[in-house]
Structures are given as C-alpha cells and as structure tokens.
Amino acid sequence: MRKLHLKLLLIALVLLSLTGCWSKMELPERSFIMSLGIDEGRNGNIRLTAQLYKPNPGLKGRGGADTFVNVQSEDESMFETVRDLSLHMGRKVHWSHMRIIVIGEAFAKKRGLEEILDFFYRNSEIRLTSYVHIAKGKASTYMSTKPLIENTLGQQLLTIQEVAYKYSGKTANVTLHDLGFQLKGQVDDAMIPYLYRSKKITETTPVAGAALLKRGRMIGKLSSKDMESVLMLNDEYVRGVIEVPCLNQPNGKSKKKETIQVISTSTQLSPEIKKRSVTVKASVTIEGTVTELKCSQITTSEEEMKFINRVKEVVEQDMQKAYKELKRKKVDVINLGNLIYRRHPALWKSIKEDWHEIFAKSQLEIHTDVKIINTGTTVGKSVLSEEK
Known part of the structure; x- marks a missing residue:
C-alpha cells in the first residue's frame, strides 16, 4: 500500500510540473x-x-x-x-x-x-x-x-x-x-x-x-533540350525520349525522326588534370526501348548495331553542345569542381580561384553504351511497312 501511495504521489508531482499550452494557436x-x-x-x-x-x-x-x-x-x-x-x-x-x-x-x-x-x-x-x-x-x-x-x-x-x-x-x-x-x-x-x-x-x-x-x-x-544532356551528365536523368533523325531525307520536306524511350541511364565522370588543363571523360550507359521506327529496320544484329551507333552519335552530339554552352557561360552545374575537390583536395586548392576560366577551356570525351531492351513488337521495323 505504501508503494502505491508513493507512485500516486510521484504521478501527481509530474502532472503538476507539466506546462499547459499557453502559447498554442x-x-x-x-x-x-x-x-x-x-x-x-x-x-x-x-x-x-x-x-x-x-x-x-x-x-x-x-x-x-x-x-x-x-x-x-x-x-x-x-x-x-x-x-x-x-x-x-x-x-x-x-x-x-x-x-x-x-x-x-x-x-x-x-x-x-x-x-x-x-x-x-x-x-x-x-x-x-x-x-x-x-x-x-x-x-x-x-x-x-x-x-x-x-x-x-x-x-x-x-x-x-x-x-x-x-x-x-x-x-x-x-x-x-x-x-x-x-x-x-x-x-x-x-x-x-x-x-x-x-x-x-x-x-x-x-x-x-x-x-x-x-x-x-x-x-x-x-534550353529544355540542353537540360536533357546536362541531367545525363549529372547522372540525374530519369526517363525521357531520344530523337534520331532519319538519314538521306529529301530537302524541303518535314524531317522524320525515330524515337527511343529511355528506361534508365548511368553516368560516371572522371576528370583528368594536367598543368591546369582539364579533360573530362564521361562514361554513359543508356537502356531504352524503340517507340517509333520510320526509316530503319532492326531484324538482324548488324542492323541493330547500325541503329545503336546512330543513337550514340545523337546523344554524344547533344552532350557536347550542352557542355559547350556551359563553358561559354562559365557555369559549372555538372558538379565537376566539387568532384575534383572530393578526389583531389590539395589540387583543388591550387585551382579553385581560377576554376571558371579553367572550366571554360576544358574538354569533354564521351563513351556511350546503348542497350535496346525492346522494340515494342516482334517486328524490328515499321509496323506499317509494306515489306514482308
């Protein structure tokens, strides 16, 4: 009984010490x-x-x-x-x-x-x-x-x-x-x-x-187009569309484009610095599915490789264009400077003050690996093609 009284007394003291919601709104x-x-x-x-x-x-x-x-x-x-x-x-x-x-x-x-x-x-x-x-x-x-x-x-x-x-x-x-x-x-x-x-x-x-x-x-x-390449360089690209122009199109007509839906991407940047000269090596892996075929066929391994090479060419051209735009504006939004700081802090200390000028003169080398997961149908060509 005495223990029960002590517990009740302790609870009462705790309750009395609690403050009310005097400042509530x-x-x-x-x-x-x-x-x-x-x-x-x-x-x-x-x-x-x-x-x-x-x-x-x-x-x-x-x-x-x-x-x-x-x-x-x-x-x-x-x-x-x-x-x-x-x-x-x-x-x-x-x-x-x-x-x-x-x-x-x-x-x-x-x-x-x-x-x-x-x-x-x-x-x-x-x-x-x-x-x-x-x-x-x-x-x-x-x-x-x-x-x-x-x-x-x-x-x-x-x-x-x-x-x-x-x-x-x-x-x-x-x-x-x-x-x-x-x-x-x-x-x-x-x-x-x-x-x-x-x-x-x-x-x-x-x-x-x-x-x-x-x-x-x-x-x-x-621009929104350059943004796609910048996100890819930043390894932040989630999903999107790659447009591949058809080859040998007649002048004066609307240009046909084939499309790839990007399912996943992965990018690794490796900066190399020699005497305050920076070369950025980008390794890009893209997985996607064919969503439109208008002028290509993917019925053999040779045709698939030819199509993949055209996709690589488009991706790398777009990346180089976006990178040149960043260099022209001297704005490093691909976290290249932060990457150098984490990997080579002593070296970064010596180039930090002049980084924007060094970045403006840097070079980008891209290696792209494209994997076609699916063509959307069992036929690796335009579904409306008259060819049998």
Missing part, C-alpha cells in the same frame, strides 16, 4: 501559405504575392469557387514584408503547407537570391522540401493564374515540374535544400527550374529548361 488564427511569388517593388522594396488557402468555402466550394486567395505586401526586408501580410488577413502566417517559391526573372538578375534565401534558411517553420522556380516576367502574374487541374497554382506547378523532370528530363528538380547545397558548394553555381507562359493551344504555365545562377544571381538559362 488555433487553426482559425493561422493563414496557410501554399505558394509565394517574389518581385522587386517600388523604391527597391521586396514585393511578396502570397497564395493562401481559403478555408471553409461552404456550399459555394462545390460549385467551383476558388480554394485560395492572393495577398500582396511590400517592404524593405523579407521578414517585415512577411509580417505585413498579416495586416491584410488578421491571421498569423504559417509555412508548413508551402509548396513552391516563384522568383521573378528581373529580381533574380538584378538583386540575386541571397538576400531572400537567408530568411528561408533561418526560419524553422519553413520546409526545405519546398521547390524553387524562376519565372519569366513577374512572379505575381503567375500567382493569379488559375490551375487547370489541381486546387492551387502551387500544387499545379509542382506536378508540372515533377513530371517534366521524371518523364522527359526537360527541367531540374531543385528544393530549398538542394539549392542551399549548390550555392554553398566549392563551386557556387546553381540551376533552378524555369517557368514561363505558353499560349500555343491553351494558356498554360510550362516548366522547362533552367535558370543558371552564379553567386546567387541569374546570368542566363538553359
């Missing part, structure tokens, strides 16, 4: 940011366009009412601008649901990202898994775009970017966490998915290509 007091647009405001201020979740739409929500609302604020610093958002909503900003940050191209070129990123990395509420995009024009214009399928623009842009990265290799996959590693590496170059407007068929907001950053400031961009 209920849901009606919070305002959840889904996506954030950043532009330059008046007199050099920072202008934020926050897309906020609109709770409890009631019966109107079933009829297609917006589930979000946009609020703007402007001030000299990020933190004060964020605090000013509460003046318009009467609720404290909450970051746990933020999907994406969109930065206007003019802001990224003129002022760079360092002054705004410092706020995000210091804020414990912000998830480093939030994605970062740079947009053509002003970020605020994208915040007012209605999503085609998803409930919010942030979710819509996120799904577009993920699909473009995973299934076509036409853009990068960069979160706040990834961007921090790029900017704080031995080479402070970075690339971020590029967002723009398209009115070819319907008004959409594709994510394709990438904005290139040097010391946090945008200095140019990569």
